[in-house]
Amino acid sequence: MKILIKDVLLENKTRDIFLNNGRIEVISDRCTLAADKIIDGSGKAAFPSFINGHTHAAMTLMRGYGDDMPLKEWLEEKIWPLEAKLTEEDVYWGSKLACLEMIKNGITVFNDMYWHWEGTARAVMDMGIRGFISAVFIDMFDRKRAERQREENIRLFEISKKYRPYVHFTLGPHAIYTVSEESLRWAGEFSEKNDILIHMHLSETKEETDFSINRYRMTPTRFLNEIGLLSERFIGCHGCMLNEGDCDIMRKTKAKLVHVPVSNLKLSVGRAFPIVHVAGIPFCFGTDGCASNNHLDIIETMKFASLLAKFFTKIPTFMPARVTFEKATEEAARIFRLGEWKIEEGLSPDIILIDLNRAEMVPNFDIYSDIVYASNGSIVDTVISMGRVVMEKRYVPGEEEIIEKARLIAHDLVRR
Amino acid sequence: MKILIKDVLLENKTRDIFLNNGRIEVISDRCTLAADKIIDGSGKAAFPSFINGHTHAAMTLMRGYGDDMPLKEWLEEKIWPLEAKLTEEDVYWGSKLACLEMIKNGITVFNDMYWHWEGTARAVMDMGIRGFISAVFIDMFDRKRAERQREENIRLFEISKKYRPYVHFTLGPHAIYTVSEESLRWAGEFSEKNDILIHMHLSETKEETDFSINRYRMTPTRFLNEIGLLSERFIGCHGCMLNEGDCDIMRKTKAKLVHVPVSNLKLSVGRAFPIVHVAGIPFCFGTDGCASNNHLDIIETMKFASLLAKFFTKIPTFMPARVTFEKATEEAARIFRLGEWKIEEGLSPDIILIDLNRAEMVPNFDIYSDIVYASNGSIVDTVISMGRVVMEKRYVPGEEEIIEKARLIAHDLVRR
Numbered sequence: 038m039k040i041l042i043k044d045v046l047l048e049n050k051t052r053d054i055f056l057n058n059g060r061i062e063v064i065s066d067r068c069t070l071a072a073d074k075i076i077d078g079s080g081k082a083a084f085p086s087f088i089n090g091h092t093h094a095a096m097t098l099m100r101g102y103g104d105d106m107p108l109k110e111w112l113e114e115k116i117w118p119l120e121a122k123l124t125e126e127d128v129y130w131g132s133k134l135a136c137l138e139m140i141k142n143g144i145t146v147f148n149d150m151y152w153h154w155e156g157t158a159r160a161v162m163d164m165g166i167r168g169f170i171s172a173v174f175i176d177m178f179d180r181k182r183a184e185r186q187r188e189e190n191i192r193l194f195e196i197s198k199k200y201r202p203y204v205h206f207t208l209g210p211h212a213i214y215t216v217s218e219e220s221l222r223w224a225g226e227f228s229e230k231n232d233i234l235i236h237m238h239l240s241e242t243k244e245e246t247d248f249s250i251n252r253y254r255m256t257p258t259r260f261l262n263e264i265g266l267l268s269e270r271f272i273g274c275h276g277c278m279l280n281e282g283d284c285d286i287m288r289k290t291k292a293k294l295v296h297v298p299v300s301n302l303k304l305s306v307g308r309a310f311p312i313v314h315v316a317g318i319p320f321c322f323g324t325d326g327c328a329s330n331n332h333l334d335i336i337e338t339m340k341f342a343s344l345l346a347k348f349f350t351k352i353p354t355f356m357p358a359r360v361t362f363e364k365a366t367e368e369a370a371r372i373f374r375l376g377e378w379k380i381e382e383g384l385s386p387d388i389i390l391i392d393l394n395r396a397e398m399v400p401n402f403d404i405y406s407d408i409v410y411a412s413n414g415s416i417v418d419t420v421i422s423m424g425r426v427v428m429e430k431r432y433v434p435g436e437e438e439i440i441e442k443a444r445l446i447a448h449d450l451v452r453r
Numbered sequence: 454m455k456i457l458i459k460d461v462l463l464e465n466k467t468r469d470i471f472l473n474n475g476r477i478e479v480i481s482d483r484c485t486l487a488a489d490k491i492i493d494g495s496g497k498a499a500f501p502s503f504i505n506g507h508t509h510a511a512m513t514l515m516r517g518y519g520d521d522m523p524l525k526e527w528l529e530e531k532i533w534p535l536e537a538k539l540t541e542e543d544v545y546w547g548s549k550l551a552c553l554e555m556i557k558n559g560i561t562v563f564n565d566m567y568w569h570w571e572g573t574a575r576a577v578m579d580m581g582i583r584g585f586i587s588a589v590f591i592d593m594f595d596r597k598r599a600e601r602q603r604e605e606n607i608r609l610f611e612i613s614k615k616y617r618p619y620v621h622f623t624l625g626p627h628a629i630y631t632v633s634e635e636s637l638r639w640a641g642e643f644s645e646k647n648d649i650l651i652h653m654h655l656s657e658t659k660e661e662t663d664f665s666i667n668r669y670r671m672t673p674t675r676f677l678n679e680i681g682l683l684s685e686r687f688i689g690c691h692g693c694m695l696n697e698g699d700c701d702i703m704r705k706t707k708a709k710l711v712h713v714p715v716s717n718l719k720l721s722v723g724r725a726f727p728i729v730h731v732a733g734i735p736f737c738f739g740t741d742g743c744a745s746n747n748h749l750d751i752i753e754t755m756k757f758a759s760l761l762a763k764f765f766t767k768i769p770t771f772m773p774a775r776v777t778f779e780k781a782t783e784e785a786a787r788i789f790r791l792g793e794w795k796i797e798e799g800l801s802p803d804i805i806l807i808d809l810n811r812a813e814m815v816p817n818f819d820i821y822s823d824i825v826y827a828s829n830g831s832i833v834d835t836v837i838s839m840g841r842v843v844m845e846k847r848y849v850p851g852e853e854e855i856i857e858k859a860r861l862i863a864h865d866l867v868r869r
Contacts, residue, residue: 097816105773302764347719354522358520412748
C-alpha cells in the first residue's frame with residue numbers, strides 16, 4: 038500500500054511524505070508519486086508513534102473496578118476472583134478495547150503480560166498494530182506448575198509464528214517472588230537460544246526486595262544476574278527500588294528498564310524511580326494495566342515522568358521535553374529492536390499526525406514542550422501502523438462494536 | 454433561555470434536566486416542558502462544571518516559550534521582557550485562548566491574577582464564562598508604587614461592576630516578598646469593607662519562607678495573620694511549605710487554599726503540598742498559568758493531586774476519586790461563594806456533559822474513578838455556563854478565530 042501525506046509539518050518545515058508498505062521512500066517539498074491513499078496533512082505535524090513499554094492490555098475490563106482500596110483486599114476480593122473467571126474471548130475483547138484506546142493515543146506498539154495469550158495475540162493482529170506479548174509465567178515455587186509453564190511457553194512460542202508480523206512472543210516471568218530460580222534459569226536459556234526478549238516486573242516494591250534479601254541474600258537485580266537472566270534481551274519494569282549497585286549491574290549486562298510512574302504513584306509503592314542512578318541504562322515508559330493507572334496514554338505518562346524527575350532532583354531543567362519524547366519513541370524502539378524510529382527516508386517507523394489547530398497547541402513555540410507538558414493523547418488525529426492507516430480524523434473503524442462488546446463482557450464478568 | 458437536556462445519565466439514572474436561565478427547574482424521567490434549546494444527552498453523563506482555583510490566563514501566549522530552564526534565567530531572559538511588551542489587546546486574546554482551552558476541558562469559572570485587568574475581564578465576558586479576576590498587586594516596598602497600586606485597585610473595583618455577572622473583582626497582592634506590609638494591611642481592610650476575595654501566592658517556595666523569617670521573624674502565614682489579612686475571604690495558592698502551626702492558623706481564620714500540584718512539580722519547588730496537615734482547610738485545585746503547567750486541564754490536575762497524595766502518604770486509599778472530584782466542583786464553588794454546585798432542582802451550577810462512548814470510559818464501573826484516573830478534559834462534550842450553551846459536540850463558536858489571533862499575537866510578541 039502506497040500512502041502520500043501532503044503538506045504536513047515535519048521538524049518546522051511543510052513536507053510531503055511518501056510511504057510504500059510502511060517504508061518512507063520520499064520526503065520532499067512536493068511529491069507527485071501515485072498513491073493508493075492521500076492524507077491531507079495541513080494543520081498537522083508528523084512524528085513517529087509512541088511505544089508502551091509495560092501493560093496488561095485486557096485489564097481494561099477491570100478499569101475502575103475497585104480503585105482506592107488497600108492492595109491485598111483489592112487483589113483478593115476484586116482482581117483475582119475476576120481473573121479466575123476470564124475466558125480467552127474476554128481477553129480478546131478486553132485487549133481490543135486496549136488497542137483501540139492506545140491507537141487513539143498514538144501508541145502502535147506495546148509490551149504485554151497477561152493470561153490467555155492467544156486472546157491478546159488475536160486482538161493485536163485484528164487491530165493491525167504490534168504487540169510484544171508474554172504469558173504470565175508464575176510457578177509459585179511448585180515443580181509441577183513450573184513444568185507446565187515451561188511447556189506452555191514453548192507451545193506459545195511455536196504458535197506465535199502465525200501471528201507475525203503483528204505479534205512478537207516474549208517470555209514473561211512475572212517477578213522473583215512468584216517464579217522459582219529453576220524456572221528463571223530456564224527462561225534465561227530459552228531467551229538466549231531463541232533470541233527472545235524477557236519481560237519482568239523488577240524492584241517494584243519494598244516487599245519484593247525484602248523477599249529477595251530473605252530468600253537469596255541479594256537484591257532482585259543481583260540475584261537475576263547471578264543466575265544469568267540479565268542481558269540485552271532483559272526488560273525490567275518499574276525499578277523503583279533499584280540501588281546504585283543494581284544500576285551498575287544493569288549497565289554492565291546491557292539490560293533495559295521501563296519507567297511506570299503513574300502506577301507507582303497510584304499504588305503508593307513508596308519510592309520514586311531512581312532517575313539519577315539509572316543514567317546510561319536504556320529506558321522507556323509504560324502505562325501499566327488499567328487496573329492500576331487507569332489510562333493507556335503515554336503522553337500523560339511522559340508528563341508525570343518528566344515532572345517527577347524535576348521535582349525529585351530539584352532541577353527544573355532535568356528530563357526536558359524533547360529527551361522525554363525521544364524515550365517514548367526512538368529509545369523505546371531500540372529497546373524492542375524495531376530499528377530507527379524516526380521520520381527519515383529509508384526508515385519504517387509507525388507514524389502519527391497530531392492536530393495543531395487546538396487551543397493547547399497554540400502558540401506552538403516548541404512542539405516537544407507542547408506535546409509533553411500541554412497536551413494528552415487526544416491531540417493525535419491520524420495513526421499509520423506498518424504502512425496501513427488504522428485511525429483517521431480520530432476514527433478507528435469498528436470502534437463502536439469494540440466499545441459495546443467490551444462493556445457487555447466486563448459487566449457480565451462481575452456478575453458471573 | 455430554557456434548555457432541556459434529554460436522556461442524560463445523572464447519578465446512574467437516565468433523566469431529563471430542564472434549565473431556565475441557568476436554574477435547574479425540573480429533573481425527571483420525562484420532561485415535556487417547552488424549551489428554546491433541546492440537547493440530546495444520550496450516551497452522556499451530566500456533572501457540575503469544574504472550577505480552576507489559580508491561573509494567569511493570558512500566559513497562554515507564553516506557553517512553551519522557555520521551558521526546561523532555571524527559574525531566574527527563565528524569568529529574566531524570557532518572561533519579564535515579554536510581559537513588559539504586553540498590551541491590553543494581547544491580554545484580551547491570550548485570555549480568550551485560555552477561556553477556550555478551559556471550556557474545552559469543562560472549566561467555566563477561574564481565579565485569575567494578571568496584568569491589564571480589563572483585557573482579561575473583556576475576554577471572560579465575551580466567552581460567556583466567569584472569572585474572579587485580580588490585578589497583579591506588586592509594590593516592591595516602594596511607597597509611590599504602593600500608592601499607585603491602591604488607586605488602581607480602587608478604580609478596577611469600580612469598573613468591574615460593568616462586567617457583572619461574568620467578572621468578580623478580587624484583590625491580588627502577589628506575595629509577601631513583592632508587597633509591603635502597609636499595602637497588605639490596606640488589602641485586608643479593603644477586602645473586609647467591600648466583601649472582596651483576596652487571591653495571593655502563599656508558601657510556594659523555600660525562598661519565600663526564608664524571606665519572611667528574615668524580614669518578619671515569622672512564617673508567611675503567621676505574618677499575614679498578624680496583620681489581619683487572613684479571613685474566610687483569603688485564598689492562598691500553592692501552600693507547599695505550610696507547617697502544622699500555619700495550618701492551625703488557616704483553620705482558625707477560615708482561610709482557604711488552592712493546591713497547584715503540576716506547577717509545583719514542574720518548577721521543582723522541593724516540597725509537596727502537605728496533604729495531611731491541611732485537613733479541615735477548604736481547598737480546591739488550580740492549574741497555574743501556561744508558562745508553568747502548561748495545560749489548563751483540571752482533570753489532569755486532579756489525577757496529579759490524587760496520585761501524589763497516595764504516594765506521599767503511602768496510603769493507596771487516600772484522596773479517593775469522588776473526594777477529589779468534589780474538591781474541583783462543590784468545594785471550589787463554596788470557596789468562591791457560588792452556592793451549591795450540584796445538579797439538583799432549585800440549584801444553578803454550570804453544567805458539563807461528558808461523553809461515555811469513548812474507550813477510556815469503558816466499562817464504566819465507577820464514573821468518578823473513570824474521570825479522575827482514566828480520562829482528561831477531552832471527554833467533555835457540552836458545556837453550559839450561566840444558562841447558555843458555550844460548547845456543544847466539542848465545538849466552541851469562534852474557536853478558529855481565537856486560535857489564529859492568539860497564535861499571531863504570541864509570535865509577534867517575541868519579535869517585537
